[in-house]
Amino acid sequence: MEHLSVNQRAWNSLADSGSLFARTATDEECRTPLKSLDGRGWLPDSVAGLRVLCLAAGGGWQSILYAAAGAIVTVVDLSDSMLELDLRESRRRGYHVQTIRTSMEDLSMLGAESFDIVHQPVSTCYVPDVQPVYREIARVLRDHGLYISQHKQPVSLQVSHRNERQQFVIGLEYYHQGPLPSMTDKAYREEGTTEYLHRLEDLVGGLCTSGFVIEDLREPRRADYTVDVAHFGYRGRFIPPYLRIKARRQTRTTDEHSAAVSPAGLWLPR
Numbered sequence: 604m605e606h607l608s609v610n611q612r613a614w615n616s617l618a619d620s621g622s623l624f625a626r627t628a629t630d631e632e633c634r635t636p637l638k639s640l641d642g643r644g645w646l647p648d649s650v651a652g653l654r655v656l657c658l659a660a661g662g663g664w665q666s667i668l669y670a671a672a673g674a675i676v677t678v679v680d681l682s683d684s685m686l687e688l689d690l691r692e693s694r695r696r697g698y699h700v701q702t703i704r705t706s707m708e709d710l711s712m713l714g715a716e717s718f719d720i721v722h723q724p725v726s727t728c729y730v731p732d733v734q735p736v737y738r739e740i741a742r743v744l745r746d747h748g749l750y751i752s753q754h755k756q757p758v759s760l761q762v763s764h765r766n767e768r769q770q771f772v773i774g775l776e777y778y779h780q781g782p783l784p785s786m787t788d789k790a791y792r793e794e795g796t797t798e799y800l801h802r803l804e805d806l807v808g809g810l811c812t813s814g815f816v817i818e819d820l821r822e823p824r825r826a827d828y829t830v831d832v833a834h835f836g837y838r839g840r841f842i843p844p845y846l847r848i849k850a851r852r853q854t855r856t857t858d859e860h861s862a863a864v865s866p867a868g869l870w871l872p873r
């Protein structure tokens with residue numbers, strides 16, 4: 604589990620040094636929180652009173668916006684410093700946000716079917732296997748609950764460098780196993796972290812086999828035709844960096860429901 608301690612340290616340090624990903628929600632964004640969170644209309648018209656899990660989403664952005672929209676918010680993250688931002692901002696704004704420090708594949712402290720929405724920003728790249736993460740999300744989401752997630756596209760992580768003609772070279776095999784090696788091309792890689800490539804069959808197919816139905820899938824556009832070749836917008840003309848997925852928890856069968864709320868072997872009084 605070395606990746607966990609490496610990533611915890613790296614994200615503490617990114618948060619403490621004011622990373623772009625540790626940018627808290629602004630007053631302006633809080634005025635229209637649902638619009639700030641979701642430009643695609645994937646969220647319901649109101650989340651007031653809904654139980655929302657912001658997964659691997661420390662940093663005081665998602666949590667604060669959901670709280671501003673009236674949701675009951677829990678944030679899970681591996682990094683104390685990222686969670687500290689959620690606590691600081693929620694106190695400052697008078698919201699209550701519950702923070703839990705754990706890894707995304709162990710949500711055992713959270714009850715089955717206890718959330719209406721799980722919102723996970725880019726973070727599955729920090730664990731070697733997405734299946735245990737999907738399994739936990741499927742457990743904690745209620746039937747028909749919404750799971751919104753964003754992931755790094757495998758092709759973006761395969762780029763090793765540019766050649767002399769500024770073309771992007773795929774230097775890493777699609778079937779690479781284990782932590783990603785260091786690359787000359789550092790776009791969309793966070794300093795000091797250990798990351799993993801997940802193939803589309805795992806990211807997308809894995810959702811379908813974990814009890815979800817995919818309702819929409821987008822590739823956020825990062826192409827910019829006005830910038831020079833060094834800019835990430837130029838890279839975005841060739842390689843989509845992210846995948847954004849809207850998935851819905853399928854209805855559990857009666858047996859699945861009973862197993863979720865009363866684990867096998869546990870004696871329950873009549």
Ligand SMILES: C[S@@+](CC[C@H](N)C(=O)[O-])C[C@H]1O[C@@H](n2cnc3c(N)ncnc32)[C@H](O)[C@@H]1O
Pocket residue numbers: 607610614624625658659660661662663664665679680681682685705706707708724725726729730
């Ligand atoms: C890109 S940041 C996302 C947060 C940010 N609020 C945003 O808007 O994008 C990725 C987050 O994943 C967290 N993280 C990394 N590995 C994790 C793990 N195994 N379990 C839970 N969180 C993890 C990091 O600490 C970091 O806060």
